[in-house]
Amino acid sequence: MQPTFVLFSxxxxxxKSTLADRLARELCWPLLRIDDVAACxxxxxxxxxxxxxxxxxxxxxxxxxxxxxxxVNLIADSIFMNYDRFHAQAIARESGAxxxxxxxxxxxxxxxxQRVNERRAACxxxxxxxxxxxVRLQRKGYRPWGAGTALFIDxxxxxxENYAAVLAFVTSPAPSLVPLAEVAYTxxxxxRENHDQST
Numbered sequence: 001m002q003p004t005f006v007l008f009s010x011x012x013x014x015x016k017s018t019l020a021d022r023l024a025r026e027l028c029w030p031l032l033r034i035d036d037v038a039a040c041x042x043x044x045x046x047x048x049x050x051x052x053x054x055x056x057x058x059x060x061x062x063x064x065x066x067x068x069x070x071x072v073n074l075i076a077d078s079i080f081m082n083y084d085r086f087h088a089q090a091i092a093r094e095s096g097a098x099x100x101x102x103x104x105x106x107x108x109x110x111x112x113x114q115r116v117n118e119r120r121a122a123c124x125x126x127x128x129x130x131x132x133x134x135v136r137l138q139r140k141g142y143r144p145w146g147a148g149t150a151l152f153i154d155x156x157x158x159x160x161e162n163y164a165a166v167l168a169f170v171t172s173p174a175p176s177l178v179p180l181a182e183v184a185y186t187x188x189x190x191x192r193e194n195h196d197q198s199t
Contacts (some may be wrong), residue, residue, distance in 0.1 A: 004073045005064065006087055006095040006170055008067040009080035009145070010104030011138055013116035013153035019104065019166055020077040026167070030067060032060050034078035050191040056169060057084045059190040061091060068095035082143045084190035086183050100170055100177070101150035108156050148178035 006023065008016040017033070024031035036108055038047065038056040045052050047173050057078060067074050081090065085101065092099035106112035113132050118131065120129045130138070145152070151169045 001071065003068050003071050003095065003097045004170065005068055005088070005095075005099050006073075006075045007085065007099070007101040008075065008077045008104065009085060009150070010102055011079060011142055012135050013112055013119055014104040014106050014145060015115075015153070015159070015162070016102070016104040017077050018159065019102070019153065019163060020075055022163055023166060023170065024075050027073070027170070029073045029075050031075045031077060032063055033076075034060055037163070054188055054190050057190050060182040061087055061187075064088070065091045065095060068092065068097045079138070079142070081138065081141055082190055083185035084185075085143075085182070086180055086185050087187055087190070089180050098175075099179075100175060102153060102166055102169070103145040103150040104153045105153055106156055107154050111156055146175075146178065146180075149180055150177070151175075 005027075006020075008020040010016040016126050020031060020033070023029070034053075034056055037060045038053070041052070041056060041059075044132075045055075047053075056156065057080075060078060061078060061084065064074055064076055074097075075182055076088070078084070080101075084184065088101075091097075116132045120131060123129050151166065153165065155162060
């Protein structure tokens with residue numbers, strides 16, 4: 001049977017991990033989280049660099065490719081900021097998998113900022129949890145998803161409503177999506193700055 005590759009993409013504080021976790025639990029599908037992959041990289045690596053996150057994403061996509069080639073349905077949770085989403089689509093195509101991106105966002109900026117701040121304050125150690133200033137900086141390099149290329153989920157709406165939309169999207173026999181454009185990318189160079197330096 002054709003495997004399914006569900007990709008949750010969104011900036012911090014937009015609710016993607018909550019939805020990804022719930023979907024993985026309900027469907028009993030493996031979940032690859034960028035934070036888990038990053039935690040396995042050597043502690044001496046500088047987590048404040050784009051190169052670090054490029055390596056973490058490359059590792060996540062390598063794991064995803066191996067599972068999809070085995071015919072395993074899979075969920076991936078990361079920002080998928082730019083060129084990494086094109087690599088993910090290519091892996092799905094080469095593996096014969098159905099590629100289902102979910103783009104999460106918060107249309108009310110004040111609500112979004114409050115959630116980011118609350119999320120950071122809730123952690124005893126804020127290490128690894130993005131501040132609002134960091135999110136605003138990340139947003140500058142976040143490539144917008146084109147209309148029809150992903151399921152758009154606005155997390156100002158109730159969680160149960162959004163989850164029902166995600167579940168219906170993922171379990172639909174043939175979700176209608178526009179494929180991402182064919183864009184030249186370099187595997188392992190996913191942020192715009194690093195990618196441009198390599199071309």
